[in-house]
Each structure stands twice: as C-alpha cells, then as structure tokens.
Amino acid sequence: MSEFLVFFLHGLAYAGLLFLVSAGLTLVFGMMNVLNFAHAAMYMLGAYFSYTLMLHTQGQLWLSIIVCPIALFIIGALIERFLLRRVHAYGHVSELLLTFGLAYIITELVKWYWGNYPLALNIGGFLGETIQFLGLSYPVYRIFVFACGALVAIILAVILQKTRLGIIIRAAVNDNEMVDALGVNVPLVFMGVFAFGAALSGFAGVIAGPLLSTYPGMANDILVDAFVVIVVGGFGSLAGAVIASLIIGELQSFGALLFPKLSIALVYLLMVVVLILKPSGLFGEEQ
Amino acid sequence: MLQVKDLHTYYGKSHVLHGVNLELKEGEVVCLLGRNGVGKSTTMKSIMGIVKPSQGSILFQGHQLVGKTPHEIARLGVGYVPEDRRIFRSLTVHENLIMGLKKGKKNVSDENLWTIEKIYERFPRLADRKNNKGGYLSGGEQQMLTVARTLVGNPRLILVDEPTEGLAPLIVKDVLDMLASVRESGVTILMVEQNFKAALQIADRFYIMGKGRIVFEGDTEALLSAHEIRKNYLEV
Numbered sequence: 029m030s031e032f033l034v035f036f037l038h039g040l041a042y043a044g045l046l047f048l049v050s051a052g053l054t055l056v057f058g059m060m061n062v063l064n065f066a067h068a069a070m071y072m073l074g075a076y077f078s079y080t081l082m083l084h085t086q087g088q089l090w091l092s093i094i095v096c097p098i099a100l101f102i103i104g105a106l107i108e109r110f111l112l113r114r115v116h117a118y119g120h121v122s123e124l125l126l127t128f129g130l131a132y133i134i135t136e137l138v139k140w141y142w143g144n145y146p147l148a149l150n151i152g153g154f155l156g157e158t159i160q161f162l163g164l165s166y167p168v169y170r171i172f173v174f175a176c177g178a179l180v181a182i183i184l185a186v187i188l189q190k191t192r193l194g195i196i197i198r199a200a201v202n203d204n205e206m207v208d209a210l211g212v213n214v215p216l217v218f219m220g221v222f223a224f225g226a227a228l229s230g231f232a233g234v235i236a237g238p239l240l241s242t243y244p245g246m247a248n249d250i251l252v253d254a255f256v257v258i259v260v261g262g263f264g265s266l267a268g269a270v271i272a273s274l275i276i277g278e279l280q281s282f283g284a285l286l287f288p289k290l291s292i293a294l295v296y297l298l299m300v301v302v303l304i305l306k307p308s309g310l311f312g313e314e315q
Numbered sequence: 316m317l318q319v320k321d322l323h324t325y326y327g328k329s330h331v332l333h334g335v336n337l338e339l340k341e342g343e344v345v346c347l348l349g350r351n352g353v354g355k356s357t358t359m360k361s362i363m364g365i366v367k368p369s370q371g372s373i374l375f376q377g378h379q380l381v382g383k384t385p386h387e388i389a390r391l392g393v394g395y396v397p398e399d400r401r402i403f404r405s406l407t408v409h410e411n412l413i414m415g416l417k418k419g420k421k422n423v424s425d426e427n428l429w430t431i432e433k434i435y436e437r438f439p440r441l442a443d444r445k446n447n448k449g450g451y452l453s454g455g456e457q458q459m460l461t462v463a464r465t466l467v468g469n470p471r472l473i474l475v476d477e478p479t480e481g482l483a484p485l486i487v488k489d490v491l492d493m494l495a496s497v498r499e500s501g502v503t504i505l506m507v508e509q510n511f512k513a514a515l516q517i518a519d520r521f522y523i524m525g526k527g528r529i530v531f532e533g534d535t536e537a538l539l540s541a542h543e544i545r546k547n548y549l550e551v
Binding site for chain 1: 414
C-alpha cells in the first residue's frame with residue numbers, strides 16, 4: 029500500500045513539471061499554430077542557468093526561481109520577435125524547422141559550455157528534508173515541485189478565465205486574425221505568450237534540476253512527454269494540459285513500477301487511444 | 316469619409332483587384348454587389364488590412380490605411396464584420412462582446428455610444444444567451460453577435476460581409492433591422508450582399524463589381540433602371 033502511495037506522489041511531482049512545460053507549449057500552439065521544438069530547450073536552459081547561479085551563491089534556490097524565468101522570458105521574447113516572426117510569412121514548415129534548429133543549437137551550446145555529463149545539485153534547508161506522514165517518510169522537495177505546478181495552474185486559470193487578457197488569449201486560440209481586426213495588437217500578444225511560456229518552461233527547469241539532475245538530454249526527455257500531454261489534452265486547452273499532465277505523470281510513475289519494460293510504450297498507447305476516440309484531444313475544440 | 320482609389324490586390328500570383336475605386340460619405344449605407352469571386356470580400360479585407368494591397372490608396376477620415384495593420388485600422392474607427400460570422404466559439408456571448416471593446420479615446424458623443432448594456436437592451440436575444448458559448452448559438456444569433464461585437468468598439472465605419480448569407484427569411488429581417496439601428500446611431504456602413512432584395516431595402520447607394528473592377532455606381536433608381544448591367548453582372 030505504502031509503495032503505491034510513494035509512486036503516486038512521484039507521479040504528482042512529475043506531473044507538476046510536465047504541466048509547467050506543457051502550458052506554454054499548448055498555448056503557443058493553440059494561438060500561433062507553431063509546434064515549438066525549442067520549448068524544452070528553455071527548460072534545459074533554466075536548469076543550467078540555475079545550476080551555475082546556485083554554484084556561485086551557495087545554493088540559493090529562491091534566487092534562481094526569480095532570476096532564471098526572467099532571463100528566459102527575455103530570451104523567449106527575442107526569439108519570437110526577431111526569428112519566429114520573420115519566418116512566419118513562409119509557413120509552418122519554416123517555423124517548424126526554425127524551432128527544430130534552435131533546439132539543436134541550444135543543446136550543442138549547453139554541451140560545449142557545461143559539458144556532456146549530468147550535473148547534480150543538492151538542496152539544503154527545509155526543502156532538502158523528508159517528512160513523515162501515513163507511516164512513510166517522503167522528500168519535501170517532490171511535494172514542493174508538485175505544489176509549484178499546482179500553484180501556477182491555479183494562477184493561469186484565474187488569468188485565463190477572469191481577466192481581459194485571458195479572454196483575448198482564448199479568443200486568439202479560436203481565431204487570431206479576427207482578434208486583430210477587433211483592435212488588439214495580436215503580434216504583441218503572441219510575443220508575450222511565447223515569452224511567458226518560455227519563462228514557465230525555464231521555471232520548470234530550475235526546479236527539475238535538483239530532482240532529476242541537469243544533463244544535456246533533459247530537453248528531449250521531457251519534450252516527448254509534453255507533446256503527448258498537449259495532444260491528449262487538446263491543443264490550446266489549459267484544462268486539458270492539467271488533466272493530461274496528471275495522467276501522463278502517473279502513467280510514467282506506475283508504468284515504471286508495474287511494467288518496467290513497457291513504461292515508455294504506455295504513454296504512446298494512451299495517445300493513440302485518445303486520438304482514435306477523440307482526435308481533438310480530451311478538452312480540444314472540435315474543428 | 317472613405318476614398319478608395321485604384322486599389323490592386325494579389326493573392327499570391329493571382330491578380331484579384333484591378334484598380335477598385337469607391338467613395339463613401341458620412342452616414343451612408345453603401346452596398347457592394349456582384350457575383351461570387353469578383354473581389355467583393357477581397358475589397359473589404361484590403362480596406363481592413365487583412366490582405367495587403369500592392370498598389371492604390373485608401374483614405375479614411377484623412378488617414379492612409381494602406382500599409383497599416385488590422386488592429387491599427389480598427390483603432391482608427393473601422394469595424395469589420397466578416398462573412399461566415401467568425402464569432403469566438405469557445406467564449407461566452409458576454410466574453411465575445413468584451414472582445415469588441417476598445418480602450419482609449421471615444422469617437423462618438425455619449426448618447427450614440429454603443430455599450431454592452433445598450434446591446435443587451437436593444438437586442439434582448441443576446442442578453443438571454445449572455446452566458447452561452449458562442450459555438451452553441453443559432454446562425455442568426457451568431458450573426459447578431461458578430462455585428463454587436465464590432466459595434467461595442469464604436470467604429471465610425473463598419474464593413475459588413477454578407478450578413479444574411481445562409482439565414483432563414485425571418486432571421487434575415489432581424490439582421491436587417493439590426494443594421495438599420497446601427498445606421499440610426501450614425502455609423503456609416505459598407506456592405507457586401509448577394510441577396511438583392513435585402514440590399515434594396517437597406518442601402519442608399521450601390522456599386523457593382525465585375526472581375527476585380529467597379530462596373531456600376533448609382534442609387535436605387537439608377538440600379539433598377541440599369542437592366543443591361545444587372546443582366547451582365549448580377550443575374551445568373
């Protein structure tokens with residue numbers, strides 16, 4: 029019983045990370061129709077920036093949590109404004125190639141600067157401890173990771189449902205040309221959402237570092253799962269991203285426990301089933 | 316208020332508008348007629364900046380619109396009601412109306428100002444469906460919502476593309492009544508309409524387009540007596 033609880037909690041922690049990465053990916057795809065292969069590279073950069081920052085500040089995680097997402101917001105804004113917007117006129121294939129190329133370039137730069145091996149970080153203080161409950165001891169840090177994902181999900185839900193900006197973003201997922209014709213500066217909204225998505229992805233990287241270690245393959249590892257999340261949840265749907273992150277997180281966790289050899293296949297199996305039953309995803313708009 | 320001069324627009328390599336000339340005066344309702352594919356919608360989209368004209372000039376209240384983006388043009392006071400009623404399907408009726416609001420300067424005096432409250436008062440059917448998702452409305456309700464969404468931004472000119480297309484006759488009347496009250500509030504209207512009867516009811520002046528050019532311009536009387544033109548460019 030307690031073993032199941034541990035794996036359930038592991039699943040929640042991974043779901044938290046997965047949501048933070050998927051949120052930006054799904055909103056950017058929903059609005060701009062760009063499948064951003066470089067999105068997980070922002071996650072990786074977040075982790076590496078944080079590693080270096082913590083090395084020089086004796087492990088101040090809080091500082092990384094503030095500084096790294098801001099750095100990635102700026103990088104995201106620059107990528108959208110000066111790269112993506114320029115190739116937009118040439119169609120989806122060019123956009124796809126651009127983000128694909130960027131992902132490669134960033135990965136190679138990371139290997140060149142930080143080295144092609146995993147870097148471990150230890151978290152001190154309260155977050156590094158374990159707590160006792162229901163007869164088991166569990167690391168506080170994993171609970172913290174899930175709590176971050178949940179908190180961001182709540183904040184995003186409030187923004188999307190209750191504010192004018194949120195209404196604009198949801199409208200742009202439906203029809204961005206019409207939003208522009210109603211007087212909203214859509215290119216600016218695109219840049220903001222792209223940059224904010226990059227910041228969230230970077231934030232996920234910061235908190236993933238101490239949990240999963242920081243290594244050059246970390247971007248691809250999470251990107252694959254994040255793609256499954258946005259397909260299963262439905263493109264452009266935040267609610268879908270929440271539910272799908274939880275499902276994939278738990279599936280990965282229990283898959284590793286129950287069918288270790290099949291655990292990767294399970295995720296794709298789920299995607300195939302959803303695509304057959306509801307091609308637009310669990311929460312996607314029927315076209 | 317609007318002068319379109321020698322407008323040329325291409326879609327890729329196909330030359331759609333071959334020098335369109337139009338003129339609208341403040342407060343007029345002008346209807347653009349013509350068969351499918353002659354460039355009526357493209358004219359609208361070119362004025363709105365959604366497709367970029369390659370040549371020509373569009374002056375709106377002294378501002379050159381060619382080269383501006385749709386949101387800049389919208390902020391100058393041009394409203395666009397597209398064909399196919401493009402409402403935001405996953406937003407509620409109320410949220411759709413909020414999307415139409417524009418911040419900043421008001422172009423109109425207070426009594427003629429359209430607000431969301433005023434829309435609900437004048438068009439109670441939209442008030443009844445306030446919290447319904449746009450995607451669940453009937454075709455007529457969607458059309459009314461598209462017009463209302465543009466109105467709450469208080470444009471001085473609205474471009475309305477085929478407002479009655481695909482609607483039942485009874486609903487057509489509702490939509491035309493709505494456009495009549497738009498005009499009463501002092502908004503200038505340029506519309507595309509395939510329904511000849513509906514066009515006659517609402518418009519003061521007409522342009523007929525044929526293959527990317529304007530081939531006729533005149534009022535109701537002139538239109539009714541221009542048998543030859545109508546035979547060549549309108550009737551099927």
